[in-house]
Amino acid sequence: MKKLLLLALCASTWSAWGQQSTLRAILQSDAQWYLRDEVLDPSGEFYPDERLLGQGFALFTYTDGDFSAGMRYENYQNVMLGFPPGFRGEGISYRYARLNRDRWNITVGNFYEQFGSGLIFRSYEERGLGLDNAMDGVRIITDLGHGLTVKGVLGRQRLYFGKGEGIVRGLDGEWSLNKVFPSLSEKQLYATVGASFVSKFQKSFDPILNLPNNVGAWATRANLTYKNFAWNTEYAYKINDPSYDNGYIYRPGTAFLSTLSYSQKGLGILASVKRIDNMSFRSNRDGQQFDLFINFLPPTTKPHTYALAALYPYATQVNGEMGGQFEINYMIPRGSKLGGKYGTQLSLNTSMANSIDKGFLEDGTRGEKGTQGYTSNPFAFGPIVYFRDVNASVTRKFSKKYKSQLTLFNFQYNKTVLNDGVGDITLLEAPGTDSIINVQAVVWENQIKLPKGQTLRTEFQLALADGFRGDMAMGLAEWTISPDWTIAVQDIYNYGHPSESRRIHYPIISLIHFNGPTRVQIGYGRQQQGIFCVGGVCRVVPPSSGLSFSLTTSL
């Protein structure tokens, strides 16, 4: 009896502690009051009908032991300028239930998942850009033992507040060799290999073209780490998939991505190469913009965060690109003559991307609808320069109170392709009609600790461009008044714009308040037209002027 009592007591303690349940929430709300700005937008082309646009979401996640469930409510009244206009109204856009027990992880409802780098499958969200291709269906992950994990997905993809009609199904297997051969770990060798297959189904009704209802794609990958070296390689193949993106050609698609890196304390080196050939993969063959992408083709360029450098971003060209990247990070050791008391960081990054080789078919056509499209030598670069970037930075902490960073950039930016969206086939027919902008930029950033826990951070930026946006200068001062309050003032002056009427200032003042996980920001000013990117995916942001408000918190 006593034993039973003790057992009951133990069980109740167990349930009180072991089955600890948690409920977490994220809330974000953004709004902008738009003001008519005749200098920025003389014709009023970008001025919205609504004076105030606002949107927000709340995500709830409940976890109870090995069970979890969640939902996200979204509201767009109406969607803010620069976000896809397909987001309209309100509703529950994401909900799921998941059980992760023993060797099984089962999710029903919405989920995000990626196979390898995502060359044939990646469902993900980028809320800051309004991107969300969450799957709605079933995902099963099972651990088969011996280091083998298998994932299966089945469902349809989110399209704003609805779903795409195409069905997506995929299977991925990953094998960690170290689980079977533990001696590898002793030799500091880690190896993982994986393979996946994804297929989509969309019924076709085209009166002329015989379009495939089912399109399959497969990919293989290997990830090897030996001592300080790491090597990741992935190859993907997709059968013929005529689509709006590729001009309804029947050529199969391929993608290759390989990265070799070396890391030791104080030194990191990375080199990567990539080739993409006709790899747009959507669950709707007629999809445009960012709608219903099944895969993700990561750009191999460095994403820049300084405002003027970020005006020249690179996004993957899904119909074909070839390029590479090299990066080196080095820390001059602390205490050395050059390194100073705290060490000095050096970084060099360079990347390039060109079009791929696209030759005529035997019948003398290239890129024609309903054909094989083109021929291509996989080892030859195409003639169109998409992007070149060489950037270097030095960061040094001089004392407890002062830290500084100097960064230099040199870009070649194909405005015709990257900003205007003209395709390579069009440019191949009219060589030399694209406009490549040469940009040299410098950014000097300083951080000074002031008394009473205050800090001042400043940025001075200059970007000289031989066309397009022209020359620009920027200054920024960010004053952290206390741990809870920050005020920032910045101005970009586009003094060298080719068009005289656009040689204007873009001032913005922001006040930010922090309280634990809560952040409230109020801004007032002028935002220039540009391309806003997160993680290599970009969207065009129209020019606007006004008062903005943003609240984000986690509970």
Place this chain on the structure above:
Amino acid sequence: MLSGFFISTAMKKLTTLLLCLATSVLIAQGLPNAEIQNLQGQTLDASSLKSDGHPMIVSFWATWCKPCISELNAFHDYYIDLAEETGVKVLAISIDDPRTMSKVAPFVAGQAWEYNIFLDPNSNLRRAMGVNNVPHTFLLDGEGNIVWQANKYVPGEEEELAHKVEALAAGQPIE
């Protein structure tokens, strides 16, 4: 003799109870169930990362996030001593996606960080912990309870965090 028997029975019960409590506390400890990767590309469950009764800092960051890097760099000056004195562990969880995740290892090497680095390319742990934007830093006590968090980095915060870690290790309450 009889009293000895009682004492030993009571001791046994107490031991069982303590063992039972210890087990349940162990289960309550730490991070939620979520699949993440280490820098060797091996997949692991975040809930398997324990702090062994010491304070633990979980910091979400990315190679493209400047304030995140400033924070991890600034805190590193304190970390070397704190790790020795308090046993604090820092888990720096990178949310870099496939575009930049292969850069994480060489980047960390270039920064000469001694933190425990993990990758969360599918944002599994990020969603499970309610992280919206980076940087987002959590401080967990020895029992795995979140006692402090901040969704930003402002210079000087590293000092505040170091004080909180010291207070936790000394068994003092956190404001």
